[in-house]
Amino acid sequence: MNAQAPAGLYEQLASQLSQVIGFIYPNEVETHWSILIVIYPYITGVVAGAFILASLVKVFNVVEVQPIYRLALLTALAFMLIAPMPLQLHLGHPERAYEIYLTPQPTSAMAMFGFVYLWYLMGILLIEVWFEYRQELIQMGQRGRGLLGALYRALSLYSRDLSPAALEFDKKASKIVTIIGIPSAFLLHGYVGFIFGSVKANPWWGSVLMPIVFLMSAIVSGIAMVMLVYIVLSLIRNEKLDTRCLDKVGLFLLVAIIVDFALEGLDYIHRLYQSEESIKILGQLVSAKLFTSLVIMQVLLGMLVPLLILVLVRIWRLNDEFRKLLYFSAAMLIQLGILSMRWNVVIGGQLYSKSLRGLMGYKMELTGIESLLTAVVLLSAPFVILIVLIRLLPTRRSGQHTTAV
Amino acid sequence: MNKREFLTEAVVFFPAAAMLQTLALKAEGKEVSAETKTAYDPSLHWYGMGIDTDKCIGCNRCVEACKAENNVPDEPYFFRTWIERYTVRRDGKTTVECISTRPGPAKQAEPEDPSVVRTFFVPKLCNQCANPPCVQVCPVGATFQTKDGVVLVDEKRCIGCRYCIQACPYGARYLNPYTRTADKCTFCYHRVTKGLQPACVEVCPTEARIFGDLNKLSDRLVRFQRTNEISVLKPDLNTEPKVRYAKLDGEVR
Numbered sequence: 210m211n212a213q214a215p216a217g218l219y220e221q222l223a224s225q226l227s228q229v230i231g232f233i234y235p236n237e238v239e240t241h242w243s244i245l246i247v248i249y250p251y252i253t254g255v256v257a258g259a260f261i262l263a264s265l266v267k268v269f270n271v272v273e274v275q276p277i278y279r280l281a282l283l284t285a286l287a288f289m290l291i292a293p294m295p296l297q298l299h300l301g302h303p304e305r306a307y308e309i310y311l312t313p314q315p316t317s318a319m320a321m322f323g324f325v326y327l328w329y330l331m332g333i334l335l336i337e338v339w340f341e342y343r344q345e346l347i348q349m350g351q352r353g354r355g356l357l358g359a360l361y362r363a364l365s366l367y368s369r370d371l372s373p374a375a376l377e378f379d380k381k382a383s384k385i386v387t388i389i390g391i392p393s394a395f396l397l398h399g400y401v402g403f404i405f406g407s408v409k410a411n412p413w414w415g416s417v418l419m420p421i422v423f424l425m426s427a428i429v430s431g432i433a434m435v436m437l438v439y440i441v442l443s444l445i446r447n448e449k450l451d452t453r454c455l456d457k458v459g460l461f462l463l464v465a466i467i468v469d470f471a472l473e474g475l476d477y478i479h480r481l482y483q484s485e486e487s488i489k490i491l492g493q494l495v496s497a498k499l500f501t502s503l504v505i506m507q508v509l510l511g512m513l514v515p516l517l518i519l520v521l522v523r524i525w526r527l528n529d530e531f532r533k534l535l536y537f538s539a540a541m542l543i544q545l546g547i548l549s550m551r552w553n554v555v556i557g558g559q560l561y562s563k564s565l566r567g568l569m570g571y572k573m574e575l576t577g578i579e580s581l582l583t584a585v586v587l588l589s590a591p592f593v594i595l596i597v598l599i600r601l602l603p604t605r606r607s608g609q610h611t612t613a614v
Numbered sequence: 615m616n617k618r619e620f621l622t623e624a625v626v627f628f629p630a631a632a633m634l635q636t637l638a639l640k641a642e643g644k645e646v647s648a649e650t651k652t653a654y655d656p657s658l659h660w661y662g663m664g665i666d667t668d669k670c671i672g673c674n675r676c677v678e679a680c681k682a683e684n685n686v687p688d689e690p691y692f693f694r695t696w697i698e699r700y701t702v703r704r705d706g707k708t709t710v711e712c713i714s715t716r717p718g719p720a721k722q723a724e725p726e727d728p729s730v731v732r733t734f735f736v737p738k739l740c741n742q743c744a745n746p747p748c749v750q751v752c753p754v755g756a757t758f759q760t761k762d763g764v765v766l767v768d769e770k771r772c773i774g775c776r777y778c779i780q781a782c783p784y785g786a787r788y789l790n791p792y793t794r795t796a797d798k799c800t801f802c803y804h805r806v807t808k809g810l811q812p813a814c815v816e817v818c819p820t821e822a823r824i825f826g827d828l829n830k831l832s833d834r835l836v837r838f839q840r841t842n843e844i845s846v847l848k849p850d851l852n853t854e855p856k857v858r859y860a861k862l863d864g865e866v867r
Binding site for chain 1: 756783788
């Protein structure tokens, strides 16, 4: 034993031990997957959802959504770049993470992560963004001087062909990449659900619905995130929002929430009706440990209230400003709800004993590697990246206009 | 080639060949000795453990021996093996506690309490599953099953993702705070491959634990299985545990 035990670990464990109710296996005092593993599925979910929203324009020709196509792509990219960070920071040996690429265990769902991530980032997102922006990168590279011009020329990979045939090819290529991208986005987030859903040792996780519930909630969070970014960006730029676009996105959001709600409801009804061995302790888990985060935050505030708002927006004839406010509130509440949902799955699944005889506690650290502070930093990082991306890459095609207020 | 040439070549060839063979064996991690032929062959064994719950007196010596033998941290959050006490009451309610979180033998559970019908101890450890979910989920293959049926963790390869800890239905794994890698019972692999007993078995004063080779018909463990009513923990999960319990109470999970 050459290394030292992490400082503060035993104090944290002693505090968690004091929160134990009933009997737990002695090794279960420690909460193995912390707040970082809560935000990891949240971040990848936003990626998958934002990409699927973007694909509506390219593949399904939903013209109303065109104004936010690029914003959705850039949002997906910004979150994607941060997605592996929480996992990496959580490892006991981060310096060995490359082993996942060198000696992957084919039977492990987690071993797939490296490959799915690389495929999605390098094979889909970056290629799609590049084809989408190639023309403008070349033009900006020609116009730009000094470092910025050099950067644009490098980003365009020094291509110079602006002939109509080349631009036509850009369009075609980006459409093909999007078509491949849709199942890839499903894979990216469906597999995150599978990591939890395939754990037979944990009845709170082990459900065949888990991948599909994760996927639908990802779509909900991604669409809501792009909506938020669009509203905030228009406020900053002091531009008028495209109401038709916002309404269309709101409609997709409404449909996604309804499907998500139905699936999650089905999961709970199924558990209650089957009433297996674990149902008593899971009932105690919900009432004693997860009531606020599950019933209040996830279901009521994060799902039912936004659902109601989105329905009311469609029924009432409201002026644009009020509509915008309502969409903004719904999208914010949805983020809260989806983040709570990730918490309830990841932390909730570790708050009851596999002996089914007791409940544990989780004391979140405020500072340190696996702490609230790190989580906040990691959740803010995609927005910083997004600001840089928006500065570098125009969110509107040249020739596409919006009117200033 | 004439005789002289042959002899000079041979002088070089045979020592060189022997040297190469030695290096090759070393590279494979095999022992190089005169006893190479009679060395330990893992494929001939299939280890398991029998636990006679009636015999366990809750003295905790197995837990202490295990911690000492395997460098398990002393703190009460890390165990390769532990003892649970079940107290069954007249109204049918059962309470369970882990008696290994403090050192020394268990104190008697409320001896004069008339509501207690019976109490018993259950030693727990890694079940060395034949179908181990922890091995299935390890992303880098750091946890693996040996040919003789023991699930081990390679602490030089483990990345500390803790997926195996989540996947174990028995709570048998923990993250060693010193190595920052997953850790669990190894059946004292360093001992059993030398023909010794695991530390917990060695020190048990009542022979509540029986270690053996399920491949050998004459083994004590095989006889133990033949002469007792045997159960395993959580059989519905299809993990096929090789830790077999005799006369296990239905309350035990």
